Amino acid sequence: AQSVTQPDIHITVSEGASLELRCNYSYGATPYLFWYVQSPGQGLQLLLKYFSGDTLVQGIKGFEAEFKRSQSSFNLRKPSVHWSDAAEYFCAVGYSGNTPLVFGKGTRLSVIA
Protein backbone atom coordinates (compact mmCIF):
# COMPACT_ATOMS: atom_id res chain seq x y z
CA ALA A 1 0.00 0.00 0.00
CA GLN A 2 1.07 3.53 -0.65
CA SER A 3 2.40 5.37 2.37
CA VAL A 4 3.96 8.63 3.40
CA THR A 5 6.50 8.96 6.18
CA GLN A 6 7.43 12.14 7.96
CA PRO A 7 10.23 11.01 10.29
CA ASP A 8 10.26 14.09 12.49
CA ILE A 9 7.30 14.57 14.81
CA HIS A 10 8.49 17.89 16.18
CA ILE A 11 11.23 20.28 15.11
CA THR A 12 12.34 23.47 16.81
CA VAL A 13 14.35 26.09 14.94
CA SER A 14 15.49 29.59 15.72
CA GLU A 15 13.96 32.48 13.87
CA GLY A 16 16.11 33.27 10.85
CA ALA A 17 17.59 29.79 10.66
CA SER A 18 17.08 27.48 7.72
CA LEU A 19 14.55 24.68 7.78
CA GLU A 20 14.22 21.29 6.17
CA LEU A 21 11.26 18.99 6.80
CA ARG A 22 11.58 15.46 5.57
CA CYS A 23 9.08 13.40 3.63
CA ASN A 24 9.45 9.94 2.13
CA TYR A 25 6.85 8.09 0.14
CA SER A 26 6.32 4.55 -0.91
CA TYR A 27 4.99 4.02 -4.41
CA GLY A 28 6.15 2.30 -7.58
CA ALA A 29 5.65 5.17 -9.99
CA THR A 30 6.05 8.90 -9.68
CA PRO A 31 3.26 10.19 -7.51
CA TYR A 32 1.74 13.61 -7.18
CA LEU A 33 3.37 15.24 -4.15
CA PHE A 34 2.05 17.98 -1.92
CA TRP A 35 2.97 19.93 1.16
CA TYR A 36 0.25 21.45 3.30
CA VAL A 37 0.50 23.71 6.33
CA GLN A 38 -1.93 23.85 9.22
CA SER A 39 -1.70 26.90 11.44
CA PRO A 40 -3.10 26.57 14.97
CA GLY A 41 -6.88 26.33 14.91
CA GLN A 42 -7.02 26.44 11.14
CA GLY A 43 -7.65 24.11 8.27
CA LEU A 44 -4.93 23.00 5.86
CA GLN A 45 -3.48 25.24 3.20
CA LEU A 46 -1.54 24.08 0.16
CA LEU A 47 2.09 25.23 0.12
CA LEU A 48 3.24 23.58 -3.08
CA LYS A 49 2.85 20.56 -5.31
CA TYR A 50 4.84 18.49 -7.79
CA PHE A 51 4.19 15.97 -10.48
CA SER A 52 6.70 16.37 -13.23
CA GLY A 53 9.26 18.75 -14.65
CA ASP A 54 11.77 20.67 -12.62
CA THR A 55 12.41 18.73 -9.43
CA LEU A 56 12.77 21.91 -7.38
CA VAL A 57 9.35 23.41 -6.78
CA GLN A 58 8.62 26.86 -5.43
CA GLY A 59 5.62 27.47 -3.24
CA ILE A 60 3.96 30.17 -1.24
CA LYS A 61 5.41 31.89 1.83
CA GLY A 62 8.98 31.37 0.61
CA PHE A 63 8.92 27.58 0.80
CA GLU A 64 10.42 25.20 -1.73
CA ALA A 65 10.63 21.45 -2.04
CA GLU A 66 12.87 19.12 -3.95
CA PHE A 67 11.79 15.81 -5.43
CA LYS A 68 14.47 13.11 -5.38
CA ARG A 69 13.33 9.99 -7.14
CA SER A 70 16.34 7.94 -6.06
CA GLN A 71 15.52 8.60 -2.41
CA SER A 72 11.72 8.62 -2.77
CA SER A 73 11.80 11.93 -0.96
CA PHE A 74 10.12 15.30 -1.23
CA ASN A 75 11.68 17.47 1.45
CA LEU A 76 10.39 20.92 2.26
CA ARG A 77 12.85 23.77 2.80
CA LYS A 78 12.92 27.40 3.72
CA PRO A 79 16.13 29.46 3.87
CA SER A 80 15.07 31.71 6.75
CA VAL A 81 12.24 30.83 9.11
CA HIS A 82 9.88 33.45 10.51
CA TRP A 83 7.98 33.13 13.78
CA SER A 84 4.74 32.99 11.79
CA ASP A 85 5.90 29.71 10.21
CA ALA A 86 5.20 27.89 13.46
CA ALA A 87 2.57 25.36 12.44
CA GLU A 88 2.08 21.73 11.56
CA TYR A 89 3.23 20.58 8.15
CA PHE A 90 1.84 17.65 6.24
CA CYS A 91 3.28 15.87 3.26
CA ALA A 92 0.72 14.16 1.03
CA VAL A 93 0.79 11.84 -1.94
CA GLY A 94 -1.76 11.47 -4.69
CA TYR A 95 -2.01 9.05 -7.56
CA SER A 96 -3.70 8.77 -10.90
CA GLY A 97 -7.40 9.15 -11.31
CA ASN A 98 -9.48 10.34 -8.42
CA THR A 99 -7.86 8.32 -5.69
CA PRO A 100 -7.70 10.15 -2.38
CA LEU A 101 -4.62 11.82 -1.02
CA VAL A 102 -2.56 9.91 1.52
CA PHE A 103 -1.19 12.14 4.26
CA GLY A 104 1.83 11.76 6.47
CA LYS A 105 1.38 12.12 10.20
CA GLY A 106 2.72 15.62 10.21
CA THR A 107 5.68 17.54 11.60
CA ARG A 108 5.08 20.24 14.16
CA LEU A 109 7.39 23.20 13.75
CA SER A 110 8.19 25.47 16.67
CA VAL A 111 10.10 28.70 16.13
CA ILE A 112 12.09 30.28 18.95
CA ALA A 113 13.53 33.75 19.16
Next chain:
Amino acid sequence: EAQVTQNPRYLITVTGKKLTVTCSQNMNHEYMSWYRQDPGLGLRQIYYSMNVEVTDKGDVPEGYKVSRKEKRNFPLILESPSPNQTSLYFCASRAGGPLSEQYFGPGTRLTVT
Protein backbone atom coordinates in the same frame (compact mmCIF):
# COMPACT_ATOMS: atom_id res chain seq x y z
CA GLU B 1 -14.78 33.95 -1.94
CA ALA B 2 -13.95 30.32 -2.66
CA GLN B 3 -14.44 28.33 0.50
CA VAL B 4 -15.45 25.14 2.23
CA THR B 5 -17.72 25.66 5.22
CA GLN B 6 -18.46 23.27 8.03
CA ASN B 7 -21.03 23.40 10.79
CA PRO B 8 -20.92 23.23 13.65
CA ARG B 9 -17.35 24.22 14.46
CA TYR B 10 -17.57 22.75 17.95
CA LEU B 11 -19.86 20.06 19.27
CA ILE B 12 -20.11 18.21 22.53
CA THR B 13 -22.54 15.32 22.57
CA VAL B 14 -23.30 12.11 24.39
CA THR B 15 -22.82 8.52 23.31
CA GLY B 16 -25.53 7.27 20.99
CA LYS B 17 -27.10 10.58 20.06
CA LYS B 18 -27.19 10.88 16.28
CA LEU B 19 -25.50 13.90 14.81
CA THR B 20 -24.72 15.42 11.43
CA VAL B 21 -21.83 17.66 10.51
CA THR B 22 -22.56 19.65 7.40
CA CYS B 23 -20.07 20.55 4.70
CA SER B 24 -20.65 22.85 1.79
CA GLN B 25 -18.39 24.19 -0.97
CA ASN B 26 -19.05 27.03 -3.40
CA MET B 27 -16.49 26.11 -6.06
CA ASN B 28 -18.53 23.56 -8.03
CA HIS B 29 -15.98 20.90 -7.13
CA GLU B 30 -16.69 17.30 -8.05
CA TYR B 31 -14.51 15.68 -5.44
CA MET B 32 -15.23 15.97 -1.71
CA SER B 33 -13.94 14.09 1.27
CA TRP B 34 -13.98 13.85 5.04
CA TYR B 35 -10.95 13.41 7.25
CA ARG B 36 -10.41 13.02 10.93
CA GLN B 37 -7.29 14.30 12.62
CA ASP B 38 -5.99 12.74 15.80
CA PRO B 39 -2.73 13.46 17.65
CA GLY B 40 0.10 11.34 16.34
CA LEU B 41 -2.03 9.86 13.58
CA GLY B 42 -2.23 12.76 11.16
CA LEU B 43 -5.19 12.96 8.80
CA ARG B 44 -7.09 9.84 7.96
CA GLN B 45 -9.74 9.76 5.31
CA ILE B 46 -13.20 8.65 6.36
CA TYR B 47 -15.21 8.82 3.14
CA TYR B 48 -14.92 10.50 -0.21
CA SER B 49 -17.19 11.31 -3.10
CA MET B 50 -16.22 11.74 -6.72
CA ASN B 51 -19.54 13.21 -7.75
CA VAL B 52 -23.22 13.36 -6.90
CA GLU B 53 -24.51 9.99 -5.67
CA VAL B 54 -20.99 8.50 -5.87
CA THR B 55 -19.35 7.84 -2.53
CA ASP B 56 -16.69 5.44 -1.32
CA LYS B 57 -15.01 4.41 1.89
CA GLY B 58 -11.71 5.83 2.96
CA ASP B 59 -9.35 4.39 5.52
CA VAL B 60 -11.55 4.69 8.63
CA PRO B 61 -15.23 4.54 7.60
CA GLU B 62 -16.58 2.52 10.54
CA GLY B 63 -19.25 4.39 12.48
CA TYR B 64 -19.80 7.03 9.82
CA LYS B 65 -22.16 7.62 6.94
CA VAL B 66 -22.18 10.19 4.17
CA SER B 67 -24.45 11.28 1.37
CA ARG B 68 -23.96 13.34 -1.76
CA LYS B 69 -27.34 14.40 -3.07
CA GLU B 70 -26.12 17.76 -4.33
CA LYS B 71 -22.75 18.70 -5.71
CA ARG B 72 -22.09 21.40 -3.14
CA ASN B 73 -23.00 19.46 0.03
CA PHE B 74 -21.40 16.44 1.65
CA PRO B 75 -22.72 15.85 5.18
CA LEU B 76 -21.06 13.48 7.63
CA ILE B 77 -23.46 11.47 9.76
CA LEU B 78 -22.69 9.69 13.00
CA GLU B 79 -25.69 7.46 13.67
CA SER B 80 -24.56 6.39 17.13
CA PRO B 81 -21.48 8.34 18.21
CA SER B 82 -19.01 6.76 20.59
CA PRO B 83 -16.16 8.31 22.61
CA ASN B 84 -13.57 6.97 20.14
CA GLN B 85 -15.05 9.30 17.56
CA THR B 86 -13.92 12.29 19.57
CA SER B 87 -11.70 14.03 17.07
CA LEU B 88 -11.14 17.01 14.81
CA TYR B 89 -12.94 16.60 11.51
CA PHE B 90 -12.13 18.27 8.22
CA CYS B 91 -14.12 18.43 5.05
CA ALA B 92 -12.24 19.03 1.81
CA SER B 93 -13.01 19.51 -1.85
CA ARG B 94 -11.13 19.70 -5.13
CA ALA B 95 -12.05 20.20 -8.75
CA GLY B 96 -10.98 16.76 -9.87
CA GLY B 97 -7.81 15.13 -10.97
CA PRO B 98 -5.00 14.30 -8.57
CA LEU B 99 -3.04 17.49 -9.14
CA SER B 100 -5.91 19.79 -8.29
CA GLU B 101 -5.56 21.81 -5.13
CA GLN B 102 -7.59 20.41 -2.28
CA TYR B 103 -9.40 23.05 -0.23
CA PHE B 104 -10.08 22.35 3.42
CA GLY B 105 -12.80 23.56 5.70
CA PRO B 106 -11.95 25.11 9.08
CA GLY B 107 -12.62 21.92 11.00
CA THR B 108 -15.20 20.64 13.47
CA ARG B 109 -14.07 19.74 16.98
CA LEU B 110 -16.29 16.88 18.18
CA THR B 111 -16.33 15.55 21.72
CA VAL B 112 -18.40 12.48 22.55
CA THR B 113 -18.86 11.79 26.25
